[in-house]
Amino acid sequence: MAKKEQDLQEVVEQAIAQQKVPHVKFKGINPRNIDIARLTKPSKETRQERWGKGLTALAIVLIGLLIVAIIGFVGMHGLATFFTDKVNIFQFLFSTDWNPGAGPKHVGAAAMIVTSFAVTLLAAMIATPFAIAVALFMTEYESGKRANLLQSVMELLVGIPSVVYGFLGLTVIVPAVRTIFGGTGFGILTATLILFVMVLPTITSLTVDAFKAVPKELRKSSAALGATRWQTIFHVVLRAARARIMTAIIFGMARAFGEALAVQMAIGNAVLMPYNLVSPAATLTSQLTSQMGNTVMGTLPNNALWSLALLLLIMSLVFNFLVHLIGKKS
Amino acid sequence: MTNIMEAENVKLSYGDFEALHGITLAFPAKKLTALIGPSGCGKSTFLRCLNRMNDDIDNIKISGKILLENKDIYRTHLDLVALRKKVGMVFQQPTPFPFSVFDNVAYGLRVAGVKDKDLIEQRVIESLKQAAIWEETKDSLQRNALAFSGGQQQRICIARALAVRPEVVLLDEPTSALDPISSSEIEETLMGLKKKYTFIMVTHNLQQASRVSDQVAFLMNGELIEAGSTEQMFLSPEKEITSNYLNGRFG
Numbered sequence: 001m002a003k004k005e006q007d008l009q010e011v012v013e014q015a016i017a018q019q020k021v022p023h024v025k026f027k028g029i030n031p032r033n034i035d036i037a038r039l040t041k042p043s044k045e046t047r048q049e050r051w052g053k054g055l056t057a058l059a060i061v062l063i064g065l066l067i068v069a070i071i072g073f074v075g076m077h078g079l080a081t082f083f084t085d086k087v088n089i090f091q092f093l094f095s096t097d098w099n100p101g102a103g104p105k106h107v108g109a110a111a112m113i114v115t116s117f118a119v120t121l122l123a124a125m126i127a128t129p130f131a132i133a134v135a136l137f138m139t140e141y142e143s144g145k146r147a148n149l150l151q152s153v154m155e156l157l158v159g160i161p162s163v164v165y166g167f168l169g170l171t172v173i174v175p176a177v178r179t180i181f182g183g184t185g186f187g188i189l190t191a192t193l194i195l196f197v198m199v200l201p202t203i204t205s206l207t208v209d210a211f212k213a214v215p216k217e218l219r220k221s222s223a224a225l226g227a228t229r230w231q232t233i234f235h236v237v238l239r240a241a242r243a244r245i246m247t248a249i250i251f252g253m254a255r256a257f258g259e260a261l262a263v264q265m266a267i268g269n270a271v272l273m274p275y276n277l278v279s280p281a282a283t284l285t286s287q288l289t290s291q292m293g294n295t296v297m298g299t300l301p302n303n304a305l306w307s308l309a310l311l312l313l314i315m316s317l318v319f320n321f322l323v324h325l326i327g328k329k330s
Numbered sequence: 331m332t333n334i335m336e337a338e339n340v341k342l343s344y345g346d347f348e349a350l351h352g353i354t355l356a357f358p359a360k361k362l363t364a365l366i367g368p369s370g371c372g373k374s375t376f377l378r379c380l381n382r383m384n385d386d387i388d389n390i391k392i393s394g395k396i397l398l399e400n401k402d403i404y405r406t407h408l409d410l411v412a413l414r415k416k417v418g419m420v421f422q423q424p425t426p427f428p429f430s431v432f433d434n435v436a437y438g439l440r441v442a443g444v445k446d447k448d449l450i451e452q453r454v455i456e457s458l459k460q461a462a463i464w465e466e467t468k469d470s471l472q473r474n475a476l477a478f479s480g481g482q483q484q485r486i487c488i489a490r491a492l493a494v495r496p497e498v499v500l501l502d503e504p505t506s507a508l509d510p511i512s513s514s515e516i517e518e519t520l521m522g523l524k525k526k527y528t529f530i531m532v533t534h535n536l537q538q539a540s541r542v543s544d545q546v547a548f549l550m551n552g553e554l555i556e557a558g559s560t561e562q563m564f565l566s567p568e569k570e571i572t573s574n575y576l577n578g579r580f581g
């Protein structure tokens with residue numbers, strides 16, 4: 001018997017001697033029958049727990065390494081533009097002169113940055129009212145079959161690959177815009193309309209969740225105070241769901257900002273400062289997808305594309321940060 | 331003693347299940363009536379009939395009459411908004427809206443279309459005082475109502491119900507989610523308000539019923555077993571089953 005076990009045995013004996021342990025008459029639970037050797041060993045459950053913890057920790061470490069590697073790789077190449085090729089960062093952010101093949105003086109991404117933000121904000125602005133309206137219909141007015149049908153439609157819309165959206169846009173929206181507004185039909189407006197359809201289901205389903213999270217009791221209290229259904233929705237439900245709706249919009253914006261294929265097919269791919277909504281333009285993503293096959297690794301044009309990728313990565317971090325910030329505040 | 335509300339043979343079914351089998355009960359004005367009875371006997375169901383909060387439930391059937399100042403509230407063309415201004419309600423869990431104390435208490439007035447800022451402010455202050463929560467909120471009227479304790483929130487909800495100057499206030503176990511001190515504060519608040527308002531309160535706390543109520547109605551299995559003045563009900567109830575319940579022999 002190990003020392004520890006002897007000590008424990010002694011404690012049991014002492015307790016019995018001092019009659020601290022009530023005298024137990026039942027078979028098997030006499031204090032002297034306690035298997036101290038077994039009690040001091042880790043049980044099967046404890047061992048399983050350790051195993052489980054070990055496995056999850058390993059998975060976390062692996063994923064963590066992967067993330068660090070991705071950020072490190074994009075960062076390294078993206079920053080090479082500024083450190084190796086000596087491009088001025090302010091020039092990169094604010095100049096509209098984009099021709100990296102012509103040297104470090106011609107690496108200005110402003111036109112793409114503005115275009116990316118323009119399509120993102122416009123798509124979110126158009127989609128949000130529709131999303132709120134559809135979500136209200138699904139949660140406040142209709143909760144049976146028709147709401148479920150709408151839900152399925154929304155899920156279907158999320159699942160359609162973006163190349164299909166792009167193809168549809170190319171075939172339907174481009175000619176329509178060309179006919180109505182003239183020009184080529186490619187541009188911010190066309191991209192916005194495609195993105196609107198793409199982010200609508202994202203924003204809608206998160207907004208539905210937002211409304212469902214508003215306690216029923218608040219609606220009842222409002223009704224009990226003489227508010228009409230519309231007043232309840234407007235003053236209580238929308239207000240209580242405000243933070244979550246903001247989160248929904250940001251998730252939608254993140255999707256729009258990062259969408260590449262569908263945008264590339266509709267925007268015209270000309271790196272120009274957009275002076276109206278129907279002239280060809282380029283976003284950060286569309287420039288990346290259309291140019292990445294045309295540059296040689298390690299050259300300035302290639303590094304410049306990595307800088308665009310870095311910018312996209314930073315923006316996605318910003319969107320995430322905003323979501324966290326809103327979550328904390330409410 | 332005039333009755334402000336009267337229920338006549340009120341029956342209610344949820345689908346095929348009849349939850350109320352014909353309840354006839356009068357509520358004297360400016361008194362507190364306690365509705366007591368075992369869990370599931372239909373107290374909340376009955377209470378909700380009194381301001382038509384059951385209307386939205388699917389497959390519900392209600393018959394009988396409920397008179398408010400001698401007019402049936404289930405008549406066609408009744409103005410629900412007007413009814414709920416007259417018959418307010420406070421729920422079991424405090425349900426403050428997620429905005430400031432002031433906006434909470436002003437809510438009923440604002441949705442009723444009151445625009446006069448001075449009137450709203452005056453009513454808010456008055457109501458907070460009536461609900462005995464003024465001292466705790468007067469320096470933080472713009473603070474989010476959710477930032478207060480459960481008991482304070484419940485009194486804010488009472489103030490919110492009082493702000494539209496209802497005739498009757500319905501309370502469904504208003505203290506069951508609160509600690510004993512907050513509960514007794516709410517009780518005191520109600521005692522103080524009895525001169526001005528009629529209260530109808532569901533409670534599981536028999537001592538509370540004996541302390542604050544003027545009239546007690548005992549319900550069981552969707553039936554009104556007995557109703558009478560609090561004193562008479564607790565000291566010499568007519569039915570044995572009432573006496574058994576009040577003495578804690580079942581329930």
Ligand SMILES: Nc1ncnc2c1ncn2[C@@H]1O[C@H](COP(=O)(O)OP(=O)(O)OP(=O)(O)O)[C@@H](O)[C@H]1O
Nearest residue numbers: 344347349367368369370371372373374375376387
């Ligand atoms: N929305 C509903 N749909 C169907 N049945 C219901 C509904 N609400 C209540 N009931 C049923 O009606 C009966 C009375 O319920 P009620 O909530 O009025 O009881 P209660 O006396 O308030 O109980 P408690 O003291 O537990 O709150 C119960 O049998 C309950 O299951």
Ligand SMILES: [Mg+2]
Nearest residue numbers: 373374375502
């Ligand atoms: Mg109840």
